[in-house]
Amino acid sequence: MSRDKRYQQLLNAKEWQHVKRIVWQRANGLCERCKSEGHITPGVDCHHIVPVESAKSQQEMEQLAYNPDNCRLLCIACHVKTHKEMNSHTAETVKERRITRQNRWEQYMRQRFTGNGSGHRESDDTGG
Numbered sequence: 001m002s003r004d005k006r007y008q009q010l011l012n013a014k015e016w017q018h019v020k021r022i023v024w025q026r027a028n029g030l031c032e033r034c035k036s037e038g039h040i041t042p043g044v045d046c047h048h049i050v051p052v053e054s055a056k057s058q059q060e061m062e063q064l065a066y067n068p069d070n071c072r073l074l075c076i077a078c079h080v081k082t083h084k085e086m087n088s089h090t091a092e093t094v095k096e097r098r099i100t101r102q103n104r105w106e107q108y109m110r111q112r113f114t115g116n117g118s119g120h121r122e123s124d125d126t127g128g
């Protein structure tokens with residue numbers, strides 16, 4: 001995964017320092033994820049809930065990057081965990097979709113080959 005150059009520029013800007021301070025103050029300097037789970041851990045990283053890389057334009061990128069509501073203060077462990085979850089989630093969705101497609105194909109083929117032609121009937125007349 002290569003990070004966008006523009007993203008780096010956004011994070012080097014003065015505005016980002018400002019946003020980080022707002023987020024840090026809002027969270028009282030504590031990891032917001034740990035806090036929600038009942039742990040007290042110093043927060044060090046600002047995590048973007050909606051990934052800045054997902055923006056389609058420079059303007060949209062700035063809106064995502066500099067919006068304190070789109071940020072969560074996290075400790076390093078939680079930041080790593082959160083990103084892993086995001087990645088595994090998308091990977092799982094892709095895998096699932098692929099399996100569904102394969103199943104549908106198999107079902108279609110099976111129906112084609114077993115649906116017609118088997119006209120064997122058992123009709124036995126044993127009148128007693």
Ligand SMILES: [Zn+2]
Pocket residue numbers: 031032033034035041074075076077078079
């Ligand atoms: Zn944490």
